[in-house]
Amino acid sequence: MSSTLQIKTRFKEADREVEQPVSPTGQYFNSKKLSICVLGVLESEVPIHIDISGTMKLLQDVFLPINSRFSSIMVHDKKGVKQWKRVKVDLQEHIHVPNVPDGLSMESYDDIFDKYLTKIAMEQMPQDRPLWELHLTKYPTSKAAGHCIFKLHHALGDGFSLMGALLSCLQRADDPSLPLTFPSLQPSSEPRNIPKAIPGCVPRTLSTIYNTTCDFSWSVLKSSLIADDKTPIRSNCGAVELQPVRISTVALSLDLIKQIKTELGATINDVLTGIVFLGTRLYMQATGKQFGSSQSTALVLLNTRNINGYKSLDEMLKPDSRTKWGNQFAFLHVGLPELSDNLSSDPLEFISEAQEIIHRNKNSLAVYLTGQSLDTIRKCKGSEAAAEYIHTTLKNSSMTVSNMIGPVEQMSLANHPCKGLYFMVVGVPQSLTITILSYMRTLRIAVGVERGHIDVQKFNSCIEHAFQLIYKAAMKGARV
Incomplete structure (x- = not known):
């Protein structure tokens, strides 16, 4: 629907x-x-x-x-x-x-x-x-x-x-x-090729406590003490947000993404995250094989409204609405899976790991605790101290990934038909930012990079190659 x-x-x-x-x-x-x-x-x-x-x-x-x-x-x-x-x-x-x-x-x-x-x-x-x-x-x-x-x-x-x-x-x-x-946001009814994130034998309460403890502790460490390695996607230069950026895009077929989604019993978000992670690792390894296993973390943005689809502006502007206007999102730290030398054996592992982490987050209170911690910093030390904490969180990681849905039909602005649509977040203290938006059955992956550090054309080629590897692997499984 x-x-x-x-x-x-x-x-x-x-x-x-x-x-x-x-x-x-x-x-x-x-x-x-x-x-x-x-x-x-x-x-x-x-x-x-x-x-x-x-x-x-x-x-x-x-x-x-x-x-x-x-x-x-x-x-x-x-x-x-x-x-x-x-x-x-x-x-x-x-x-x-x-x-x-x-x-x-x-x-x-x-x-x-x-x-x-x-x-x-x-x-x-x-x-x-x-x-x-x-x-x-x-x-x-x-x-x-x-x-x-x-x-x-x-x-x-x-x-x-x-x-x-x-x-x-x-x-x-x-x-x-x-x-x-x-487009529908609903996942396939039953995952077939990817294992469930939480074993059924583990009591849900204990699982929640364990996941919350691990995820929240890791988030605090990444936001304060532990920074990612310097890599082809992270220059680690001072004030990277002030460096010139270059923005480019890659277009993928939404219908083909849905085929992968259906075969793997995953969500579109799982598939896209896996493609981005694999493409990023391919780029890193192409620059130097030692970077295939370097410590790199992505911040995946989550909409905390817990709703499906957009709502009317009248509803969003209600003071007590759960879809209310404003900034209602959270960061989820996700480590980039390592890239083995024998990648062709199973590129679907990148989707498997992405799905496991995202699904585990649904059984964790880490995002809630992180938000509460930020609010405590604001109340005790002021908004500038909280902003400093967010800045460090972004700076210590390697990239940010944000994903949104757009209309299926073509739109027009003042009688000018809109051929394509994409967005980019700028001013972020990172060398790499990736945003994804669907429009007219096409997924537009926008890539914002630090000029002089990341070869955006080569990076885009790696994203396209990752998509081809995952699609072929998924379709091969469908024929078995």
Whole structure:
């Protein structure tokens, strides 16, 4: 069964100055130590003809009413606590249209877009105006006839919230009156080729205590004392978040991923995590065989709302809603499986290990305890100390993996059909960030790397090779 989404927007508050407290996570992500943003990139199927006045009208009528935070800045109250304060928005300050010469080669336009994406990824958000921007590139590239790039500060909300906001600005290209539908999140009913994470003979309570103790202890150590090895995916240089980045993408068939999922009795998330881990290890080993077993940890982002699919903005904006707007996620430390010399023997082990770790997490309270620990640090030492803790957690690991679902149908923005869609988290103190988003039966894996340290084209090739290895192994099992 596909999930559906029908979003309608309206003003939630009068057009006046209103102050609301900034959530703890919002304070962490916009602090002296951290400034993390999300880039949402829409690839237009046709040249972008919308002018500034038309863009301003779209933002004024559709985007700003979604949430008061899009019309607010962060300020400190008399007690020094950060608040969202409503301000008058000068839309011209938020719209950017780069001026590029006509008649250049496609390779030149690709290079210009690549450098422009790097530029806006590295720029800090001005704190004297609402924390978002819109960039329109009206020149063609090999991927699209034009691009619409939303830059949104992570303090505004997490991927779930921001994706819901973005989708509310878009319509179904075939029939705007119909709701968007999304791929099913349900796993296959019975795993066949991958063992269950928790033996049935172990009492659930004891298993929960054991898993919680191990996972939470490991998380604390990784967030404070133990850092990953310096490897081809981790430069370990100081202030890596200030280094230039390069963003590229790999496209995989969602239908083929589902075939693997069905055969293995896994989830799409299990399969994707296994592909990313295997591809990463292939890249590391291609750089040097000794890196196939180096200590490397991924932070996998989990949506803590415990719901399936997106909800209406009306429901997300309710104060007591369990789907409420904001940053409702947690980090899960996952060690990258080692890569043996005889990889071809069983590449499915990478999915097996990913599934075991993720399923074990469902029988562990480590994520809850980690959140409570962070809140204790904030209450005792302040939000800046908590932000420092998160910064160290990210810096000590090698990569972050984030996965979201997108619509099955093609969407359009102001009558511009959207050919492709992906997102990237920037400002993270890591050399490698991977995000995954489905759209129109295609999975787009976006890879953000530290320039000069990771060869992104070679890395992408390793991801594609990992997919082929896993697909062939899964289909071979289906024929047996």
